[in-house]
Amino acid sequence: MKFMLIMRVTDETLEASKDLDFNEMIAVMGRFNEEMVNAGVMVGGEGLDPQDPGVVVDYSGETPVVTDGPYGETKELFNGFWMLEVASKEEAVEWAKRAPLQGPGSKMEVRRVTEVNEFPQDNEWVQKEKGWREQLGTA
Amino acid sequence: MSGAAETVTARRRVEALWRIESARIVGALARYTGDLALAEDVAQEALAEALVNWPREGIPRDPVAWLLTTGRRRAIDTFRRRSALDDRLPQLDTGPAPERPDDTDDDVLTLMFTACHPVLSREARVALTLRVVGGLTSDEIARAFLVSTATVQARITRAKKSLGAADAGFEAPQADELGSRLASVLSVVYVIFTEGSSASSGGSLIRFDLAGEARRLARVLARLMPGENEVHGLSALLELTSARFPARTDADGEPVLLEDQNRRLWDTSAIRRGRAALRSAERIGRGLGYYGLQAAIAECHAVAPSVAETDWDRIVALYEALGTLAPSPIVELNRAVAVSRDPAEALPLVDAVAEGLPGSHQVAGVRGELLLRLGRTAEARAELERAVSQCGNDRERTVLTRKLATLD
Secondary structure: OEEEEEEEEEHHHHHHHOOOOHHHHHHHHHHHHHHHHHOOOEEEEEEOOOOOOOEEEEOOOOOOEEEEOOEOOOOEEEEEEEEEEOOOHHHHHHHHHOOOOOOOOOEEEEEEOOOHHHOOOOOHHHHHHHHHHHHHOOO | OHHHHHHHHHHHHHHHHHHHHHHHHHHHHHHHHOOHHHHHHHHHHHHHHHHHHHHHHOOOOOHHHHHHHHHHHHHHHHHHHHHHHOOOOOOOOOOOOOOOOOOOHHHHHHHHHHHOOOOOOHHHHHHHHHHHOOOOOHHHHHHHHOOOHHHHHHHHHHHHHHHHHOOOOOOOOOHHHHHHHHHHHHHHHHHHHHHHHOOOHHHOOOOOOHHHHHHHHHHHHHHHOOOOHHHHHHHHHHHHHHOOHHHOEOOOOOEOOHHHOOHHHOOHHHHHHHHHHHHHHHHOOOOOOHHHHHHHHHHHHHHOOOOOOOOHHHHHHHHHHHHHHOOOHHHHHHHHHHHOOOHHHHHHHHHHHHOOOOOOHHHHHHHHHHHHHOOOHHHHHHHHHHHHHHOOOHHHHHHHHHHHHOOO
């Protein structure tokens, strides 16, 4: 099964991380990644730019509203993700617990990745999506 | 009631932790005792103790250290008991403690080599590898192979006895035997994969995902032996073959032949990983081996938008290389199938192979297919009927029967 570990941080965590030694931070995260690669479970992952939290498009109203920065009141920011191929949810959680994250509001979300076969195969749009996935290389 | 639920949760956590850490724990204990069988025994005892204690008392802050210490203590007890009977045996309790498994990659590799030791039967190698390297329970192995737990336990017990009888110890192979010992490890991983990939998809929730475990083992090996082209070749082959899994059965669970598969269903990220592994194999500069060549053939299919647009010339060349490296009638047959873009040219090739494969449903199936393309329907029907009667695999028989039905 595939799981996505989604790293979430808050403004406070980001602010605090500015005091940390950059090389040390890279080394700590690198060791975590290496452990998962050595264990043969890591199949992908990306980091999101912490300097530019981007924008949020809110669909609560009739027309989408675009605001700067992370989500609303909580100031929670998705900061990156890992894709793991493991035998159970518990195993994914076990890896998540080893992530070198700390600080108030710093969180990891563990979500199972659905497989394309789980959707109704006779649906025209499901078929189309498979085509897009093929082109994008994101299956 | 919540107590029972918590116990189950804690148990699952311990099992997950064991999956991640067992190879390093058993490896460290095996190096400590110089005896894989003993290490496996005491590691299992430590795990059993953890499964009783941790749900009750909470998981220790350093579970690996706890398991290692407990395993070591059990090993010392065993040595004391043995040395009471025989004073020639070493006293281990004064020796150095097993090291924290931080930099014990060598131990994991030695563990793989020992679990796949040539004195063991193939079945024993597979069971022992899944147990000590994969961290699977006897139950999980039993369900994966559709045999009883008692059978798996007996296999593992016998395997451990054989290792002891052969005085296998716990050592990396010597340079002169590295090639053959590595071949044994790779073939065990490949067997685990094929066993997993032939599993019916409907039962995948109950059956342990052996194909996934084989992919994981191949990736681990690729990290441990980055200079061995066949390790990367195997990893590539498993990824590229797995990429086709989503398309290999239809909505009713019936098998779909490669040529009829919806290529949009192929897992493109698995293809990407497989191709990357294949490039790693090529970069080593010693050419491709048995697994690498098969991976290269799988790659030809993986990158082709359709059957017609497949680079069949390259596939034929790769099969020829494979046939030279590892001559086998099955490889020849596959080469003939690749040539069969021109059925008139392929038929004599298949006939030449047929002598080496008497009574093979595959030969009959391929001949039937070729005759069909040549418009010799009556002969095709006879061959396909023969293939059905000779075929021992339900899935393949279904494909052949359906092909026959289209002739009516």
